[in-house]
């Protein structure tokens with residue numbers, strides 16, 4: 018059998034791992050050394066050479082995007098023999114996706130209602146808030162998010178409320194109480210949060226030995242990418258499923274463990290070797306992704322961490338371009354610079370999609386987004402739930418969820434008065450109270466209150482109308498296709514009209530988004546023949562973390578947090594905001610462990626770049642509503658100087674045409690004459706009689722009409738007429 022296409026493009030240790038006879042394997046290697054490639058080729062090899070049936074294989078990836086890419090790659094490697102459904106039995110997905118699939122198939126055994134709903138983190142917070150009200154817990158003393166963190170953290174460790182030891186300290190006692198009430202609320206409404214998906218499917222193994230045996234007999238090979246980021250419950254789930262007769266392959270890099278804050282355990286790597294005897298360990302050190310310069314930077318940064326298994330990457334590639342470092346005046350200037358570089362990159366014949374902008378914090382994306390919009394650069398936020406997090410989209414999906422399951426309380430609460438239909442906080446409070454007292458859903462509570470005639474007539478009528486609307490929606494979607502169903506719900510619920518009445522661009526944008534949602538339905542490929550596509554679509558919207566964005570196939574700059582960049586690669590990579598307090602994040606910089614995790618994140622970021630890396634930082638930055646002045650990140654100082662090239666300001670302003678006139682102005686003259694070539698420069702510090710000191714950000718126009726944009730330290734950013742501004746240059 019000719020298998021050269023499977024092994025040709027592999028080096029010796031890669032080939033050995035791919036062609037090994039059945040065994041437990043750990044592949045531990047640095048970024049870009051071909052770990053994921055080995056995993057994919059291994060699967061193809063198992064199928065083609067060792068005759069393993071696709072349905073005996075389960076592969077766990079870190080994102081849905083990676084899962085899709087893996088299928089495509091397998092398709093390429095193995096050809097179309099056996100038709101397009103050839104791999105339908107092969108399970109490829111994230112831990113969450115696979116757990117969800119199991120729970121959907123075995124909801125009875127998992128003690129869930131058939132139509133249980135996934136709770137995203139926003140909705141989870143909503144449920145937690147209700148629990149606080151019911152228990153009368155003070156949010157000031159115990160913030161909601163703290164409880165959310167506690168609940169998710171416990172679940173990641175495999176702990177239910179009942180497993181948490183009673184203690185005398187008020188924190189644990191309170192959290193345990195909240196957790197317990199939260200569990201009950203979710204169970205009553207058939208709601209499952211992200212961490213619950215995993216915990217529940219682990220419990221499913223333990224409580225249903227027959228089911229477990231079925232899957233243990235079925236899966237002969239389990240392969241897990243990004244193994245360093247599995248948490249306790251994921252590992253336990255895997256360990257139980259593997260049993261004693263399954264071959265397990267773990268692929269990972271200790272230097273890329275970046276989810277410690279979400280319970281990931283690097284120790285799982287050591288545990289693996291203990292649990293699965295005679296594990297073959299492969300190390301790969303040759304990097305096929307990046308230039309030598311980029312690798313030297315990555316190696317130098319990560320060397321500052323103490324707890325490492327230790328490895329050094331090398332490449333046969335040349336040095337390539339230096340790493341650019343741009344010091345921006347502020348975040349606007351930073352975004353403008355990045356946009357400029359991308360335009361240049363595109364002019365040189367590259368696609369937009371070959372570039373990525375990475376940032377530490379989600380909030381950084383807004384300014385970048387605005388700049389890209391202004392410049393007409395198409396962009397896509399990856400993994401950020403950008404689209405599905407929008408209010409109008411969440412509202413529309415809440416209606417759909419209610420049509421599927423009326424007892425979905427967060428959805429019920431979200432839209433009972435959206436669009437406004439006269440149901441006030443008072444009526445809602447009455448509903449909540451009844452639901453609490455009777456241990457039922459808000460929907461049932463509403464029905465009960467109506468039946469007992471205890472509400473004021475006006476409120477009763479409004480609620481009655483809302484319940485009737487739900488009936489109408491449910492009846493109306495019958496016999497429609499998925500896109501038509503969603504369109505119908507958007508219209509009949511009144512959401513469309515509601516936003517249409519909204520003035521200005523915002524309403525328009527919301528309408529467009531709702532339309533986009535219908536488009537997304539059109540593009541959606543339902544996979545599960547046993548379920549209604551609309552139910553699958555809603556779950557996907559919650560699970561997909563924005564990966565279902567409709568503009569997926571458009572050429573666009575990829576924007577994402579450093580965390581979601583894991584496993585990916587791009588010819589051109591920007592890391593924005595490489596400043597102390599932002600990156601390393603101020604929350605993490607205090608502890609040695611936190612700092613090491615930030616450094617690993619930096620290593621992940623740098624190693625995404627194939628050809629060119631650009632680092633930017635801003636001297637002043639407005640983020641989370643306040644102005645900050647952060648020094649350059651220590652990570653930049655850890656990169657050898659020879660790898661970095663500081664970018665000089667390119668954008669020097671053209672002198673106003675009517676220089677002679679302008680020069681008559683003494684104040685300006687002073688400033689101009691400061692510069693040898695007689696020009697104000699971008700970035701120049703200037704003083705204004707009224708607004709105080711500031712920095713020049715932009716110029717516009719020429720001659721007497723020339724304007725200048727100055728970011729004043731106290732007065733904010735202002736456009737001024739050059740002629741009248743009487744700016745004075747300030748020496749620094």
Ligand SMILES: Nc1ncnc2c1ncn2[C@@H]1O[C@H](COP(=O)(O)OP(=O)(O)OP(=O)(O)O)[C@@H](O)[C@H]1O
Nearest residue numbers: 026027028047048049050051052053054305306584
């Ligand atoms: N032997 C090889 N010959 C040529 N190219 C290779 C080889 N091995 C890997 N590559 C290429 O190198 C790049 C990095 O590979 P891959 O993504 O598998 O690395 P990785 O170790 O999984 O990286 P990460 O740690 O970032 O997930 C890919 O473009 C891959 O196709």
Ligand SMILES: [Mg+2]
Nearest residue numbers: 052053054584
């Ligand atoms: Mg990989």
